[in-house]
Amino acid sequence: MRDMTLDMPTPDCAIAPALLACEGLSFEAGGKRLIDNFTLAIHPGRRTLIMGPNGAGKSVLLRLMHGLITPTGGHVLWQGRPLDRAARHAQAMVFQRPVMLRRSVLANLKFALTVRGITGAARARQATEALDLARLGDMARRPARVLSGGEQQRLALARALVCQPRLLFLDEPTSSLDPASTRAIEDLINAAHARGVSIVMVTHDLGQARRMGDDVLFLQNGTLAEAGPLQDVLAAPKTAATRAWLEGRLYTAL
Numbered sequence: 115m116r117d118m119t120l121d122m123p124t125p126d127c128a129i130a131p132a133l134l135a136c137e138g139l140s141f142e143a144g145g146k147r148l149i150d151n152f153t154l155a156i157h158p159g160r161r162t163l164i165m166g167p168n169g170a171g172k173s174v175l176l177r178l179m180h181g182l183i184t185p186t187g188g189h190v191l192w193q194g195r196p197l198d199r200a201a202r203h204a205q206a207m208v209f210q211r212p213v214m215l216r217r218s219v220l221a222n223l224k225f226a227l228t229v230r231g232i233t234g235a236a237r238a239r240q241a242t243e244a245l246d247l248a249r250l251g252d253m254a255r256r257p258a259r260v261l262s263g264g265e266q267q268r269l270a271l272a273r274a275l276v277c278q279p280r281l282l283f284l285d286e287p288t289s290s291l292d293p294a295s296t297r298a299i300e301d302l303i304n305a306a307h308a309r310g311v312s313i314v315m316v317t318h319d320l321g322q323a324r325r326m327g328d329d330v331l332f333l334q335n336g337t338l339a340e341a342g343p344l345q346d347v348l349a350a351p352k353t354a355a356t357r358a359w360l361e362g363r364l365y366t367a368l
Contacts, residue, residue, distance in 0.1 A: 131194060133158045133281060133312055134179060140187030141178055148174050150336045151188070158280070161313040163323050163344060166333035167359055172316045173285055175333065179314065180207050180283050203230060206279035210286040212270035214258035219250055219269055222258050226273045240276055248272035248302060264295025271302050275311070282306060284315035288322065300326060320360070324348070332356045 132155035139152040148171050156162055164172045177183045179190055181197045192201035215222050223241040227233075232240065245251045248268045253261065258269060267287060274282060284303065288296040303326065307313055317323055323330070327344040334355040340347055351357045358364065 132156060132191075133193065134314075135191045135194075136179065136188065137191065138188035139175075139178060139185050139190060141174055141183065142186045148336050149178060149185075152338055153188075154331065154338070154341065156281075156312065156314065158312055159307075159310065161307060161315070161326060161328045163327040163330045164314065164316045164333065165318070165323065165330055165359075166339070169335075170333035171336040172333055175331075176207070176283050176285055176314065176316055180205055182207075203277070204279060205281045205283065206274035206277060207283040208267070208270050208274050208285070208287050210289055212266045214261070214266055214269065216259065217257070218255050219258050219261070220245065220254040222269060223273055223276050226276055230277045232277070244272040244276040247275075247305065249298070262295075264291050264298065267291060267295070267299055268302065271299060275302070275306050279311060281312045281314065284313065286316050286318065289318070296322075320348070332359070334359075 135155040136152045139149060140147060141149040152175065164175060166172055174183070178185055181190065181202055190197050192198075192204070195201070215225060217225070220241055223244055224237055227237045227240055242251070242254075245254055248271065250265065250269060250272065253265070258266065261269065271287065282303075287303075288299050291299065300322070303313060303315075313326075315326065317326070323344060330341065330344045330347050331338060332340040332347065332351075332353075332355070334353075339355045340351060340353045347356065348360065351360060
């Protein structure tokens with residue numbers, strides 16, 4: 115089994131502990147090991163990208179870190195402690211295909227706030243501000259499920275951000291969107307990051323990676339093949355698996 119330790123560089127590492135850490139993280143399903151012995155740390159304020167070929171385990175790793183599935187080995191820690199309800203409330207996640215509640219655009223946001231215990235005037239104010247940020251204010255009363263794909267994804271992102279998470283997980287949030295919708299989503303993510311939200315995002319798009327990333331985790335067959343500052347990995351990949359993927363070649367281990 116492979117054990118690669120990743121401690122993402124940041125100017126504040128000396129004083130800021132890891133926001134989220136994985137220690138020997140593994141996951142098996144159907145007799146197959148999908149994630150194999152990951153050890154890594156993500157520090158506040160970083161934009162970490164998860165990249166690699168289809169089936170490498172990217173989405174599984176994201177769900178493990180967010181606590182949506184339980185690891186079969188190792189631990190996920192939030193500021194040095196096991197994940198719990200409070201830690202989950204400090205995080206949010208947006209999926210590749212957004213799931214809209216069968217209610218209005220505004221009600222989707224209000225529901226997310228109610229779940230977090232925010233009601234009354236504060237709920238109305240935060241929901242309205244989130245809609246305006248996502249440029250959906252004029253659609254507040256429309257059924258969420260009649261929005262276009264790009265509008266639904268902006269709503270999903272607004273719904274994730276309305277509760278002011280410290281860490282935002284994104285699973286290929288622009289994979290099926292046109293360039294204009296992709297730009298709108300990236301603008302929302304960048305605005306959140308500028309306000310101090312740490313980002314962990316799965317993407318296959320190298321152009322997007324260059325625009326959106328500080329660090330990268332490169333996965334291959336459930337293992338962490340390479341990790342480090344994004345520009346360093348893209349400029350001089352150290353493993354054959356990473357080089358093959360960046361060059362558009364199929365990698366076959368000898």
